[in-house]
Amino acid sequence: MSIGVGAYGTKVSEDDIRAEYSYTSYNLNNKLYRNPEKIEDGLIIINKKALAEKENILSEECIKAGELTIINCSNTWKTFGRYDCAACWLICKLRRVYLLNGTFPDSLSFHK
Numbered sequence: 001m002s003i004g005v006g007a008y009g010t011k012v013s014e015d016d017i018r019a020e021y022s023y024t025s026y027n028l029n030n031k032l033y034r035n036p037e038k039i040e041d042g043l044i045i046i047n048k049k050a051l052a053e054k055e056n057i058l059s060e061e062c063i064k065a066g067e068l069t070i071i072n073c074s075n076t077w078k079t080f081g082r083y084d085c086a087a088c089w090l091i092c093k094l095r096r097v098y099l100l101n102g103t104f105p106d107s108l109s110f111h112k
Contacts, residue, residue, distance in 0.1 A: 004028035006111035007086035010040060011104060019104040020045045021094075024073045025086030033077040042073025044087055044094075048104075051095055058088055086110070 009023030022040040027033040050067035051057055062068045068091070072084040080088050089110045097105055 003112050005086075006109065007090050008038075008040075008109035009042075009044065009090050009107065011106050012043075014104055016048075018045055018047050021090070021108075023087060023090055025075050025077065025084060027077045030077060033075055035075045039074065042076070042084060042087060043069070043071040044091060045069040046091065046094070048098075051098055057095060058083075058091060 005025070005027045007023055007025040009021040012020045012022050014020070021044045023042040023044055024035055024038060024040045025033070025042075026035040045068070046057070047067040050062055050065075054062055054067070056062070057068055063070070070083045070087045072079070072087065076084040076086070078085045090108055093108055093110055094104070097103075097108065
């Protein structure tokens with residue numbers, strides 16, 4: 001059974017150093033955050049080497065070093081510190097996919 005929350009993102013660009021994703025989130029339990037327009041105005045920029053080598057890419061150390069950038073989407077409904085929880089979920093999923101396949105998917109999603 002679903003609890004009605006999730007996120008999805010689309011790869012915007014990728015080069016030898018980093019990958020960039022636009023993303024959005026939704027919460028079907030709150031009419032303010034249902035996001036029927038599916039506006040992907042959040043941004044995740046992630047350093048490929050750091051994603052593969054760092055155990056905790058979501059650390060403040062990685063963010064300060066510029067290895068990870070998160071710009072919260074306008075539909076952010078829950079945060080972990082300053083950052084959208086949905087972006088954090090997507091980054092964790094992205095890391096798993098990258099470590100398994102060695103590639104960055106064109107799109108990714110998380111539904112709970």
